[in-house]
Amino acid sequence: MPHNLQPTKGRRQKPKPPVKWAGGKTQLLSQFAPLFPRQKYNLYLEPFVGGGAVFFHLQPSAAILIDSNAELINFYRVVRDNLEQLLEDLAKHKNTREYYYSLRALDPEKLSPVQRASRFLYLNKTAYNGLWRVNSKGRFNVPFGRYKNPRIIDEENLQLVAGALRRAELLAGDFSLVLKLAPPGAFVYFDPPYDPLSETANFTSYTPGSFTREDQLRLSRVFAELDRRGCLVMLSNSDTPFIRSLYSSYNIRVVTARRAINCRPDGRGPVTELVIRNY
Numbered sequence: 001m002p003h004n005l006q007p008t009k010g011r012r013q014k015p016k017p018p019v020k021w022a023g024g025k026t027q028l029l030s031q032f033a034p035l036f037p038r039q040k041y042n043l044y045l046e047p048f049v050g051g052g053a054v055f056f057h058l059q060p061s062a063a064i065l066i067d068s069n070a071e072l073i074n075f076y077r078v079v080r081d082n083l084e085q086l087l088e089d090l091a092k093h094k095n096t097r098e099y100y101y102s103l104r105a106l107d108p109e110k111l112s113p114v115q116r117a118s119r120f121l122y123l124n125k126t127a128y129n130g131l132w133r134v135n136s137k138g139r140f141n142v143p144f145g146r147y148k149n150p151r152i153i154d155e156e157n158l159q160l161v162a163g164a165l166r167r168a169e170l171l172a173g174d175f176s177l178v179l180k181l182a183p184p185g186a187f188v189y190f191d192p193p194y195d196p197l198s199e200t201a202n203f204t205s206y207t208p209g210s211f212t213r214e215d216q217l218r219l220s221r222v223f224a225e226l227d228r229r230g231c232l233v234m235l236s237n238s239d240t241p242f243i244r245s246l247y248s249s250y251n252i253r254v255v256t257a258r259r260a261i262n263c264r265p266d267g268r269g270p271v272t273e274l275v276i277r278n279y
C-alpha cells in the first residue's frame with residue numbers, strides 16, 4: 001500500500017465526494033457533527049445522496065443510497081464494482097470543446113455501464129460550473145466549462161470511494177422507496193432539493209423533474225411515517241416559513257451556510273438553513 005493510503009491516526013482515510021454536486025454538504029459537516037445520532041443504528045439510508053458528503057463522512061458499516069439521477073447511481077455502481085475498467089476509460093478523454101460536445105451528444109442509455117460512468121464523470125468535471133442539468137427530454141445540456149486543467153482522474157480518492165461503497169446498496173429511484181427499506185432503529189438522512197427562498201420562484205412552475213412543494217409535502221409524510229416506525233430521522237432544507245410549518249412538531253436547529261442565493265442583489269453571503277430531527 002503506498003504511504004499516502006495508510007490510515008491516518010489509526011482511522012481509515014476519508015473519501016471526498018467524487019463529483020461536484022449542487023447542494024453538496026461538505027461545508028456544513030462541522031455544524032452537522034453534533035447533530036448526528038449518538039445512539040447506534042443498524043442501517044444508514046440516504047434517499048437524496050447526490051455527491052454523498054454525509055455518507056462519505058459517516059462511513060457507516062451498512063447503507064442504502066438512493067437518488068433519482070440514474071447517471072449518478074450507475075457511476076457509483078461502476079466505481080464500486082469496476083474501478084479498473086473505469087480508470088482505463090477515463091484516461092481516453094480530452095479536454096477540448098469539440099470532444100466535450102461529441103461526448104455530450106451520446107445517448108448514455110446506448111453505452112456500456114463503464115462508458116456511461118466515464119462520460120458522466122468527464123462531463124461533471126469539465127461542464128460549466130460543474131452543473132448537472134438536463135432538458136425536458138432528460139438530455140444533459142450544460143455548455144463546455146473551458147477549465148484549463150480539470151482534474152478528471154483522482155485515482156486515490158476513487159479507491160477510497162469504492163471502499164466505502166462496498167458497504168452500500170445503490171438504488172436509482174424516488175425517495176419514497178425508503179419506506180420499503182428502513183427498519184426500526186435505522187438512521188435516515190434526507191437532503192432534498194431545497195424549497196426556494198424567494199416567494200416568486202418556483203411555486204407554480206412545474207418544470208419536468210423539478211422538486212415541487214407537493215414533493216416537499218410528500219417528503220414530510222415520509223418523515224412522519226419513519227418517525228412512527230422508530231427510525232432516527234434527520235433532514236436538511238432551506239429556512240423558509242413553509243418548511244418550518246411542515247416540521248413544526250420536530251426538533252429544528254439553524255445552521256449557517258455560505259452559498260449563492262438568487263434573491264439577494266449581490267447573490268451571495270451567509271444564509272441560514274434548517275436541520276430537522278425526530279431525536
Ligand SMILES: C[S@@+](CC[C@H](N)C(=O)[O-])C[C@H]1O[C@@H](n2cnc3c(N)ncnc32)[C@H](O)[C@@H]1O
Nearest residue numbers: 023024025048050051052053068069174175191
Ligand atoms: C440537495 S441534492 C443532495 C446533495 C447531497 N447531500 C450532497 O452532499 O451532495 C438533492 C439530490 O436529490 C436528487 N433528487 C431529486 N428529486 C428526487 C426524488 N424525487 N427522489 C430521490 N432523489 C431525488 C437529486 O438528483 C440530487 O442529487
